[in-house]
Amino acid sequence: MPIRPICLAASIALAITLLPQARAETTAQAMPEMMDMLRHAIATPTEEGKDKVPELAAYLAGKLESAGFAKSDIEIIPVGHTAALVAHYRGSGKGKPILLSAHMDVVTANPKDWTRDPFTLVEENGYLYGRGSADMKTDAVALVETMMRFKREGFVPGHELILVFSGDEETEMASTAELAKRYHDAEYLLNADAGGGTYDDHLKPVDYEIQAAEKTYADFLLTVTSPGGHSSEPMPDNAIYRLAKALSRVEAYTFAVQYNDITLASFKAVGSHSSGPLAQAMLAFSAHPDDAAAAATIAADPDYAPQLHTTCVATLLDGGHARNALPQRATANVNCRIFPGVHVDAVQAALEKAVADPTVKFTVQMPLPVESPPSPLRADLVAAVTATVHERFPGVEIAPEMSAGASDSLYFRNAGVPSYGVSPMFGKPGDSFAHGLNEKLLASEVPAALDFWHSLLMKIAK
Numbered sequence: 493m494p495i496r497p498i499c500l501a502a503s504i505a506l507a508i509t510l511l512p513q514a515r516a517e518t519t520a521q522a523m524p525e526m527m528d529m530l531r532h533a534i535a536t537p538t539e540e541g542k543d544k545v546p547e548l549a550a551y552l553a554g555k556l557e558s559a560g561f562a563k564s565d566i567e568i569i570p571v572g573h574t575a576a577l578v579a580h581y582r583g584s585g586k587g588k589p590i591l592l593s594a595h596m597d598v599v600t601a602n603p604k605d606w607t608r609d610p611f612t613l614v615e616e617n618g619y620l621y622g623r624g625s626a627d628m629k630t631d632a633v634a635l636v637e638t639m640m641r642f643k644r645e646g647f648v649p650g651h652e653l654i655l656v657f658s659g660d661e662e663t664e665m666a667s668t669a670e671l672a673k674r675y676h677d678a679e680y681l682l683n684a685d686a687g688g689g690t691y692d693d694h695l696k697p698v699d700y701e702i703q704a705a706e707k708t709y710a711d712f713l714l715t716v717t718s719p720g721g722h723s724s725e726p727m728p729d730n731a732i733y734r735l736a737k738a739l740s741r742v743e744a745y746t747f748a749v750q751y752n753d754i755t756l757a758s759f760k761a762v763g764s765h766s767s768g769p770l771a772q773a774m775l776a777f778s779a780h781p782d783d784a785a786a787a788a789t790i791a792a793d794p795d796y797a798p799q800l801h802t803t804c805v806a807t808l809l810d811g812g813h814a815r816n817a818l819p820q821r822a823t824a825n826v827n828c829r830i831f832p833g834v835h836v837d838a839v840q841a842a843l844e845k846a847v848a849d850p851t852v853k854f855t856v857q858m859p860l861p862v863e864s865p866p867s868p869l870r871a872d873l874v875a876a877v878t879a880t881v882h883e884r885f886p887g888v889e890i891a892p893e894m895s896a897g898a899s900d901s902l903y904f905r906n907a908g909v910p911s912y913g914v915s916p917m918f919g920k921p922g923d924s925f926a927h928g929l930n931e932k933l934l935a936s937e938v939p940a941a942l943d944f945w946h947s948l949l950m951k952i953a954k
């Protein structure tokens with residue numbers, strides 16, 4: 493029978509239009525299991541000091557096994573009181589593995605302060621309440637559910653997919669360091685704990701951000717000593733005065749303006765979505781990063797100044813030993829958020845030069861800073877994330893992002909793995925209370941997360 497091109501085209505079109513609907517149906521089927529696992533995950537209080545992470549890791553490992561993962565493809569790595577969970581979804585051997593990162597621990601929650609029990613999943617007014625609902629048990633469980641779904645569907649990816657779940661992201665990050673030490677030979681890492689979408693107050697999507705860089709966290713202790721003595725006989729040399737002078741110089745010092753393609757693209761996206769002098773400055777700076785006037789306008793805004801340069805600020809102060817004695821010692825902690833690509837030594841040298849007093853001793857505080865270079869924006873990944881987000885919200889702007897905080901990605905970037913924060917969730921700014929009281933997540937984001945991972949991973953791992 494001759495092939496009738498029109499019918500072939502029609503059937504392809506039909507298959508394409510059916511795809512999202514078919515996915516929505518299997519997502520609906522996966523939801524009861526997803527919610528059951530989430531309920532269990534939130535009821536396991538994986539906060540510091542309770543040693544419950546290994547228990548949650550074992551529970552998730554059992555679920556993966558029940559869906560067809562070989563025992564030998566799952567590993568629970570004990571690290572001190574916590575643990576990391578690794579699960580290999582074997583591929584057909586194309587390229588290096590793709591790592592999927594999440595963390596199983598949560599910030600401590602005191603039930604007495606909460607309106608509802610933090611360790612019971614409660615659905616109310618379109619929200620899911622519970623410690624870890626937003627940060628980030630829902631995302632971790634959604635990744636596990638997606639792996640289970642792929643197994644049942646018989647999906648064979650080209651690239652191997654490896655779940656790398658840490659157990660102390662909120663505190664020591666020792667399990668993260670261990671994972672990055674073992675799994676650094678990878679194509680790239682996708683982190684569910686960063687990036688994501690923003691809704692306005694009417695739940696209209698505003699934009700979606702891919703986190704591709706983060707600043708380096710570093711603390712310096714400034715120490716000044718002097719001989720001391722009786723305070724009735726003040727001496728010209730006083731440790732407290734000398735430290736105070738040093739700190740005013742730190743305050744007055746501004747680090748040079750810097751940029752990378754992530755911050756430029758981010759300024760362009762934010763600038764084109766807003767109006768006024770700040771928005772104009774962002775657009776001007778993104779087009780001509782040497783525009784000093786534009787940089788000055790951005791630098792005057794406390795929300796956006798950290799995107800322009802390294803910042804350092806005094807956070808702790810200590811000095812003297814008695815009311816009636818000249819101080820023998822004065823110290824201050826200066827906390828720095830360093831622009832990616834700048835070494836900690838260079839920041840220390842700049843601060844020492846600004847202080848211009850060799851008797852002020854600088855010491856880098858523990859834990860030692862972990863530097864993380866920005867991850868180059870891969871066109872193939874950005875295109876896949878864009879297409880996936882647009883399946884839910886057509887036309888929403890996708891912008892790269894550099895965050896001032898820290899995530900597991902920093903250890904992987906430090907180990908040479910390009911890492912991207914691509915949380916599937918959208919939320920209203922300031923709505924989730926992650927780390928805080930009565931943490932919550934919009935319930936609409938759970939099936940959306942399952943759709944997102946299923947669709948994105950099929951695109952990039954095929």
Ligand SMILES: [Zn+2]
Pocket residue numbers: 595627628661685
């Ligand atoms: Zn987190």
